[in-house]
Amino acid sequence: MQGCKPKERWRVGIEYEVFLFHNTLSRRANAKEIQTILINWQRYEGTPLMEGEEIIGLQLKQGVLTLEPGGQFEFSAPPVKNLDQAHALFTTFVTRLATLAEEIDLTLIPLAADPLTKLQDRFWMPKGRYAIMAPYMKEVGTLGHEMMTGTCTSQVNLDYASEADMVDKLRVSLALQPLATALFANSPFSHGRPNGYQSYRRYIWQHTDQDRCGFLPFAFDPGMGFERYIDYALDVPMYFVKRGGQYINVAGRSFRTFLKGELPELKRKKPTMGDWRDHLTTLFPEVRVKSILEMRGADAAPMPQPLTLAAFWMGLLYNADALSFCLDYIRSWSVQDIEAITQALPIEGLQTQTPTGTLWDVAKVILPCARQGYAQEAAPSSFDPLALLDEIVATGKTASDRLLEGLDLQESVTSLLQKRFGINGVTT
Numbered sequence: 197m198q199g200c201k202p203k204e205r206w207r208v209g210i211e212y213e214v215f216l217f218h219n220t221l222s223r224r225a226n227a228k229e230i231q232t233i234l235i236n237w238q239r240y241e242g243t244p245l246m247e248g249e250e251i252i253g254l255q256l257k258q259g260v261l262t263l264e265p266g267g268q269f270e271f272s273a274p275p276v277k278n279l280d281q282a283h284a285l286f287t288t289f290v291t292r293l294a295t296l297a298e299e300i301d302l303t304l305i306p307l308a309a310d311p312l313t314k315l316q317d318r319f320w321m322p323k324g325r326y327a328i329m330a331p332y333m334k335e336v337g338t339l340g341h342e343m344m345t346g347t348c349t350s351q352v353n354l355d356y357a358s359e360a361d362m363v364d365k366l367r368v369s370l371a372l373q374p375l376a377t378a379l380f381a382n383s384p385f386s387h388g389r390p391n392g393y394q395s396y397r398r399y400i401w402q403h404t405d406q407d408r409c410g411f412l413p414f415a416f417d418p419g420m421g422f423e424r425y426i427d428y429a430l431d432v433p434m435y436f437v438k439r440g441g442q443y444i445n446v447a448g449r450s451f452r453t454f455l456k457g458e459l460p461e462l463k464r465k466k467p468t469m470g471d472w473r474d475h476l477t478t479l480f481p482e483v484r485v486k487s488i489l490e491m492r493g494a495d496a497a498p499m500p501q502p503l504t505l506a507a508f509w510m511g512l513l514y515n516a517d518a519l520s521f522c523l524d525y526i527r528s529w530s531v532q533d534i535e536a537i538t539q540a541l542p543i544e545g546l547q548t549q550t551p552t553g554t555l556w557d558v559a560k561v562i563l564p565c566a567r568q569g570y571a572q573e574a575a576p577s578s579f580d581p582l583a584l585l586d587e588i589v590a591t592g593k594t595a596s597d598r599l600l601e602g603l604d605l606q607e608s609v610t611s612l613l614q615k616r617f618g619i620n621g622v623t624t
Contacts, residue, residue: 199487200362201355207275208510209353209488210282212289212502213268215305216297217312219619221610224313225302227321230267233296237261240292250322258285265326266310266318266345269293275353278575279503290499303619308397308495309383310346311609318345324443328436329478332447336433339403347397348496350380352506353488354513359421364523365489365513366415371526372512373482373493374537375562378546378555379588380505382495384596388609394545394596397495401480402542408432409480411538413531425485430455435478437462437471451475482538489513497595500581507581511570512562518569525561528552546592559589 216225216233225233234244234251242254242261253262259273271289276282294304305311310318320326326344333340356362381394393399401409414424430452436443437454439462446454446461453459457466476486484490494505512518533551540548546556567582588594593601603612613619 200358203357206355206514207277208506209273209275210502210506211270211272211351212286213264213270213348213496215268215310215348216302217305219301219303221312221613224318225267227319229300229302232300236296247323252323263321265321267321268348279506279577279581282503283500286499305613305617306496306498307382308348309386311385311613312388314387315341325436328443328445328447332435333405337404339400340405343400343404347400349492350494350496350502350505352491352509354509355488363420364519366483366485368512368519368522368526369483369489369491370412370415371529371534374541375555375558377493377541378548379559379585380494380497380501381545382497382595384600385609390600393542394594395495395542399542410482411535412481416531429476429479432479434475438474501584503581504584507570508566508585510574511566514573515569518565521565545594556592563589
C-alpha cells in the first residue's frame, strides 16, 4: 500500500530508449564509443555509475542515464507535474546525446527494433546481471537476446490512489496496451529489409520468456489486488541475487523458495527488501505493478512521441470519467479476446480485430476520451501532445506505415533511414 498517493501527488514519469549507429549505418556504436560519450557527457554534468572499471550510466541532476544490454541509451526522467517539464528534460537529453554522438561520427536511430544489424554483430554491455540473464533466456524463449540487444521502448509511469484504483487502472491499461502498441508501431525493418511486422519489437517480447513477459490474465479475476500480484511475482523465476557488489546466479529458482530460506546458493539465508525490489525489476509484463504502474507496450519513437504516449495514458487513467468510460468499454472483452488481440497485433497493427471492431475503430472511440480526460486533468501546455495521434487515427497510418511507404523499390533501408533522420553518412 506504500505506493498509494492522493491525487494531488500524482505525477508522470517517462523513460526513453534509443539506438546509436555509426553515421554510415554499417554498425551499431561499440563499447569504446559508448564509454567516450559517457565520459564526455560529464562536461555538462553527471556522476558516473560504475560496475568494476566500466561506466554503466550517469546520475544526472534530473534523471538517470543508463545503458541497455546492447548499448542502447536510456534516459529515465524524474516524475514531473506536467508535460512542459518533461519536454524540457527530454529536449536537453536528446540534444546532448546527438551532439556528443556527432563528435565521434555516431547518430541516433529512434526506431523500436534494430533495423539493420544481426544479433551476432552486436556487443553486450559488461554487466554482471546480463551474464546471468543471457544464458537463461536461451533456455526459456527464442528471442530473448534479440529483446535485450535489439529493441527500444518508450515507457510511461503513473500513480494510483488506492488498491481499487490500481486494479481499475491495471485492467484498463492491460486491455488497451495493444492499442498503444498499434498506434505507436515503429519497428517494420530487420536486417536491412521490411520484416512484415507493424511492431516487430512486440513480437520479440512475445517470444522472450512466457513466465515474466506479456499479458496478465489474473488481473481480471474477482478479488484482484496487491496480494494477487505479489503471489504472481513470488512464483516468477529469479535471475540473480546481489551480494557485496557481486551477482549470484539463482536463475530459474522462485522468490517463494528464497523467502522460505531454501536457496543453497545463499546458504539458506532469507531475502532482504532490496532483494525483493531487485526481483520486481526482472518482471516484464506489458503493465508492471510497483509503487507506480508502468506502461510498457509502446515502441520507441522520435521525440516528442513519448510525450504523446504520456498524454494518452494520463488522459485515460488520471481522469475519473475517462477511466470509468474505459472500464465500461472493455467490459465485453474477455481475457481470451485480449490474448487473441495481443497475438495478432504485431503483424496486424491497427487492423487487428477486437470484439468492438478493429483497433483502428477502437482508437476512434478511445482517443477522444483520452483527449477530453487530458484536457480536464493536465496543466495547460505550450504544445498539443495528442496532435500526432489525431493524424494517425484520421488516416490509419502509423510510423511503420510511413516508413514502408517511403521505401522506394530501388532504395535500400539504409538509404531511407539516412534521408528520414538526416544522416550524412560520413565515413571516418
